[in-house]
Amino acid sequence: MSSTRRRSAGRAVAAACEVVVTVALATALVAALDAVAPTSGLAVVYLLAVLTVAIRRGWPAALATAVVSVLAFNYFFIAPVHRLTIADRENVAALLVFLVVAVVVGRLAAAARDRAAEAEARARIAAQREDEAEMLAGIATLLLRGSSLDRQLDAIAARVARAVGAPVRLERSSAPASRADERSVPIPVSHGRLWAHLPRDAAPDEDVLGRVRHGLAAIVDIAAERERATARAAEADSAQRADIAKTAVLHAISHDLRSPLTAITTAAAGLGDERIDDADRAELVSVVRDESARLAQLVDDLLDLSRVQAGAVNPRVDWLDVNEVVGRAAAQVEAARVSIELPVDLPLVRADATQMERVFLNLLDNAVRFSPPGRPVRVTGGAASGQVTVRVIDEGPGVPLGQADAVFEPFYRGRRGSGPAGENGAGGGAGAGLGLAICRGFVEANGGRLLLQRPTGGHGAIFAVSLPAARPPAEPA
Amino acid sequence: MTEAAAHVLVVDDEPQILRGLKVVLRSAGFQVAQAATKREALDAIAVRPPDVIILDLVLPDGNGVEVCEEVRRWSTLPIIVLSAVGDEREKVRALDAGADDYVTKPFGTDELTARIRAVLRRRDTGDGADPLVRVGEVTIDVAARRVTRDGAEVHLTPIEFDLLRVLAVHRGKLVTHRRLLREVWGPGYGEETHYLRVHVAHIRRKLERDPARPEILLTDAGVGYRLAPEP
Numbered sequence: 001m002s003s004t005r006r007r008s009a010g011r012a013v014a015a016a017c018e019v020v021v022t023v024a025l026a027t028a029l030v031a032a033l034d035a036v037a038p039t040s041g042l043a044v045v046y047l048l049a050v051l052t053v054a055i056r057r058g059w060p061a062a063l064a065t066a067v068v069s070v071l072a073f074n075y076f077f078i079a080p081v082h083r084l085t086i087a088d089r090e091n092v093a094a095l096l097v098f099l100v101v102a103v104v105v106g107r108l109a110a111a112a113r114d115r116a117a118e119a120e121a122r123a124r125i126a127a128q129r130e131d132e133a134e135m136l137a138g139i140a141t142l143l144l145r146g147s148s149l150d151r152q153l154d155a156i157a158a159r160v161a162r163a164v165g166a167p168v169r170l171e172r173s174s175a176p177a178s179r180a181d182e183r184s185v186p187i188p189v190s191h192g193r194l195w196a197h198l199p200r201d202a203a204p205d206e207d208v209l210g211r212v213r214h215g216l217a218a219i220v221d222i223a224a225e226r227e228r229a230t231a232r233a234a235e236a237d238s239a240q241r242a243d244i245a246k247t248a249v250l251h252a253i254s255h256d257l258r259s260p261l262t263a264i265t266t267a268a269a270g271l272g273d274e275r276i277d278d279a280d281r282a283e284l285v286s287v288v289r290d291e292s293a294r295l296a297q298l299v300d301d302l303l304d305l306s307r308v309q310a311g312a313v314n315p316r317v318d319w320l321d322v323n324e325v326v327g328r329a330a331a332q333v334e335a336a337r338v339s340i341e342l343p344v345d346l347p348l349v350r351a352d353a354t355q356m357e358r359v360f361l362n363l364l365d366n367a368v369r370f371s372p373p374g375r376p377v378r379v380t381g382g383a384a385s386g387q388v389t390v391r392v393i394d395e396g397p398g399v400p401l402g403q404a405d406a407v408f409e410p411f412y413r414g415r416r417g418s419g420p421a422g423e424n425g426a427g428g429g430a431g432a433g434l435g436l437a438i439c440r441g442f443v444e445a446n447g448g449r450l451l452l453q454r455p456t457g458g459h460g461a462i463f464a465v466s467l468p469a470a471r472p473p474a475e476p477a
Numbered sequence: 478m479t480e481a482a483a484h485v486l487v488v489d490d491e492p493q494i495l496r497g498l499k500v501v502l503r504s505a506g507f508q509v510a511q512a513a514t515k516r517e518a519l520d521a522i523a524v525r526p527p528d529v530i531i532l533d534l535v536l537p538d539g540n541g542v543e544v545c546e547e548v549r550r551w552s553t554l555p556i557i558v559l560s561a562v563g564d565e566r567e568k569v570r571a572l573d574a575g576a577d578d579y580v581t582k583p584f585g586t587d588e589l590t591a592r593i594r595a596v597l598r599r600r601d602t603g604d605g606a607d608p609l610v611r612v613g614e615v616t617i618d619v620a621a622r623r624v625t626r627d628g629a630e631v632h633l634t635p636i637e638f639d640l641l642r643v644l645a646v647h648r649g650k651l652v653t654h655r656r657l658l659r660e661v662w663g664p665g666y667g668e669e670t671h672y673l674r675v676h677v678a679h680i681r682r683k684l685e686r687d688p689a690r691p692e693i694l695l696t697d698a699g700v701g702y703r704l705a706p707e708p
Contacts, residue, residue, distance in 0.1 A: 296583045300562050307563075316565055316699060319671035321678055324696050327689045340689040344682065348671055353699035354565055472671035 015053075015061045022049045023068045027076055039077045040091075043098045046073055050102045054109035062106030070099050132208060135163045136215040143223040157196075160216065164209045166202035171195045185209065188217045191224050252411045252433070256298055260291035267291075301434040304358075305410055308441025315352035315446050319472055322346050322388055325353065326379055329360035333368050339376045342390065347383050347469035351446040356467075359442050359450070362435040363392040363463045370396030370461070387466045391453070395460040404452045410437040443467070483597055484508045486527035488518040488544065489559065490537050498531070501586040507593070515539035519547055522554075528600075529593050530556045532576070534567045542570045549575035555596035559584070569700055572653045579651070579700075595649055595706060610645040612693045612705050615684050617645045626684060636661060637680050640673075641704075644694065649706030651697050677702065 026049035030042045046069035054062035075084055078091050086092050139156050143149060153170045161168040171177060176184035176195040187194040194217070198204055267287040270276060276284070307313050323342050330338040367377040371394045381390040399407055406412055411433045436450075443450040448467035455462055485507045487498050492513075499509045510527065512518040515536045522530065530548070534541035541558055548556065556576040560568040568579050577596050580589050610617040614627045619642055624631045633641065639661045644652055654673060658666040666672075677696075681688040695703050 292583070303563065318699065319674050321674040323678065323689060324674065325698070327691060328696055328698055331690060335690065342689070344678070344688065348674055357698045472675075475669075475672050475675075 015057045016064075018057060019053055019061055019065050019068055022053050023065060023072050025049070026069065027072050030073070030077060034077065040094060042077070043073055043094070046070075046098070047102055047105055050106045051109050054106040055113050058113060059107060059110035062110050063103060066099060066102035066106050069102060070095055073098070128208065132163055132212055132215070135159050135212070136219060139216065140219050140222075143219065143226075149220065149223050149227060156216075160196065160212060163212055164198075164204040166198055166204035168204075169197040171197060185213065187213050187220065189220050189224070190217075191221065194220055249411055253302065257295070260295040260298075263291040264288050264295075301438060304438045305434050305441070308438055308445070311445075313355070313442060313445035315355055315442075317350050317446070318353055319348045319470070320351050320353055320356060321348055322356075322381070322390055322467070325356045326360050326390060328357050329364055330379070332361055333364045337368050337371070337376055338364055338379065340379045342379060342381045343383075346381065346388055348472055349388050349448075349467040350470045351448070351467055352442075355442040355446060359439045359465060360390070360392070362439050363465070366435060367392050367394035367396070367461075367463075370394055372396070383469055386469050388469045389464055389466045392463045392465075393455070393460060398454075398459045398461045399452060404454075407452060408436050408440045408450070410434055412436070439463075482508070483528040483593075484510065484525075485529050485531060485593065486510045486512060486518070486521055487531045488512045488515075488536070488541070489531075489533040490514065490535075491533070494533075498586075498589075502590070502593075505586075505590045513537070515544055518544055522548060522552075526552065526554055528554070529596060530554065531559065531589070531593075532556055532571075533559045534561075534564055534571060540567065541576075542567060542574050545571050545574040545576050553600075555600055557589075557592055557596060565699055569653065572651065572700060573655050577650060598707075599647075599650060610648055610704070612648075613686075615693055617641060619645055624684070631683050633680065633683065634676075637676055637683075640676055641680060641694070644702060644704040648704045651701050651703045653701040657701065673702070 023046070026046050030039075030045050033042055033045070049069055050062055050065045053065040071084065074086060074095060075082060078095070079087050086095070138159055142152050142155055150172060153172065157168045157170040160170070169182070170187075172192060172194050174193050176186075176193075176197065178184040178195070178197045181200050182197040183200055185196045185198065187196055196209075196213070264287070267284040270284045271281065271288075323340075323344065323346060326340060326342060330340060364377060364379070371377055375395045378393040379390060380393065381388065383389075403412075440450045443465055446467065448465060451464045451466075453462040453464050483506075485502055487495060487502070487509060488511075489495055489498070490513045495511050495513070499511065502509045510521060510525075512521045513536075515538045518530075518532070518536075521527075530544075532541045532544055536544075545556055545558070548554065555578075556571075558568060558571045558576045558579045559582055560571075560579050561582045572579065577599075578592050580592055608618065608620040610619065615631075616625045618624070622638055622642075624633055624638065624641065640657065643657055643660045654670050655667040657673060658669055662669070662672065677694060678688070681691050681694055684693055685691050693705050695705055697703065
């Protein structure tokens with residue numbers, strides 16, 4: 001037996017009880033009034049009963065009340081009392097009239113009741129639709145706020161759950177991954193698949209669910225389309241920026257390659273002239289020497305950079321004592337200006353010796369170049385949580401806020417130098433802005449990290465190199 | 478013998494480098510012969526053994542490592558290899574195969590002639606000829622296994638002394654990691670560079686004025702160690 005049928009049977013029993021009780025009450029009232037009023041006039045009381053039941057229970061119950069009322073009136077009050085027979089013909093006519101009146105009244109009242117119920121139902125549906133519309137608008141707002149569809153799925157599911165009156169889980173995937181105690185309802189989106197999972201034992205409002213599915217699908221479609229459009233725009237934008245960057249890099253390289261070549265060519269032509277004196281000859285020779293060195297440095301840097309960018313750094317990993325590597329690098333810059341304050345008992349690391357020396361040489365060279373004259377460059381460090389960290393600390397002008405990552409971009413040229421630009425621009429020292437990009441590439445290829453840190457208070461820059469500490473196997477005694 | 482008579486064989490397939498090197502080395506007082514391939518080089522060495530070989534690692538018909546191996550089968554004549562950035566593996570292989578030293582391209586000619594003179598001097602004095610090696614304020618008595626600093630005896634462990642001894646015997650010469658490990662720990666060793674890192678740090682703490690900036694026991698990144706050459 002279905003629940004609907006069970007429910008309507010229950011309603012019928014309740015209506016029957018109400019009919020009986022109402023008629024009984026009316027009978028009791030008539031009995032009470034019988035003493036003060038003529039019995040025949042009191043049939044009106046039964047009309048009240050019919051009216052009440054008609055309003056509360058509708059037409060069939062009203063008809064039943066009318067019939068039962070006639071029988072009760074006949075049985076209790078019309079002679080012969082306590083029999084369903086009628087002695088007086090007049091009473092037969094009265095009862096018939098009463099029955100007709102009761103039926104008509106019941107019918108009218110029931111019709112009025114039905115219209116009221118219908119209006120009420122309509123109002124309820126309208127309110128429900130309004131709730132659904134509000135929910136969909138809320139979802140649309142969520143998605144328009146710019147966050148991604150996938151990240152909003154749970155928030156959307158919560159709203160849908162409130163509308164259908166049961167827990168809902170939303171999932172975007174080609175096949176629904178519902179749990180054993182869930183059923184999956186497809187949301188008809190046009191790209192991909194979207195599923196609503198509901199617990200099997202919940203009783204959601206199926207009508208609402210059916211309607212909401214379509215509205216939800218439309219909104220999700222729009223959001224997905226918007227996401228695709230945004231992604232396409234971002235792609236186009238980054239491609240364009242990459243183009244601009246590449247062009248800038250080519251300009252920088254061709255300038256940096258051409259100027260030493262031009263200087264060398266000019267000097268060689270000058271040397272070929274027999275009329276120049278010894279001082280001029282020496283000058284031209286030193287131009288050739290300096291510019292060749294600069295060119296050599298640039299070529300090495302470009303090669304290293306391309307190895308970094310191609311992921312072909314290919315370190316020759318070896319056991320290294322960081323102290324030793326830093327010492328070697330420091331010996332190649334203005335040694336007096338570098339103060340090495342590393343603990344002597346740092347753990348060994350596994351890295352490429354040449355590459356790490358190059359990294360520290362670059363960092364120290366930069367630091368010395370950007371430090372005010374007479375101020376030392378400090379190298380500190382230590383081992384903590386499995387990492388050996390070395391910090392190269394200078395007291396130069398530091399790196400502008402927001403450029404902490406930009407300095408590691410190839411061809412970044414800091415405005416850090418306080419000295420005259422010409423001095424920094426000439427000679428092998430200034431470089432083409434490749435040093436830090438190479439350093440970071442080398443450190444990362446060796447399993448470490450290179451970060452720019454901001455000194456607490458004061459100025460300057462701290463470049464921190466961290467490498468995983470390695471525990472070598474014990475030496476045989 | 479006089480340096481002026483020293484005979485240098487330059488093995489490089491790059492004509493412009495040969496042109497420049499010939500001029501520079503001649504003006505520095507050397508006699509210069511040249512070879513452009515591995516074949517030519519081995520022929521030239523067999524016909525007239527030079528005093529020094531300057532050897533490029535990349536040759537059209539082979540590589541410099543093979544030349545080193547070939548020459549070392551019958552001769553100890555000094556070999557200096559020319560290496561470029563990025564050739565580190567080849568460079569170490571050549572040194573392990575018996576090359577004496579290296580210079581990195583592009584090199585300064587002063588650096589190259591200094592290296593040539595150093596290997597010639599070592600050849601003439603002979604490795605380990607002097608049992609008493611003085612480096613700055615440190616004196617190493619190889620025979621007596623004694624090390625003093627400013628006249629005061631320094632205590633070294635046997636391993637530390639052996640390391641120092643190998644370097645002192647080949648003073649000024651680059652000794653590769655592999656060779657050091659074999660000579661000090663034994664023939665089964667060669668990759669255990671962590672032993673070297675630890676013991677070298679200890680030796681430096683005992684001998685160097687500033688262990689962070691060594692002046693006696695010098696590091697050659699990724700290749701090996703050498704004892705500071707005679708001034």
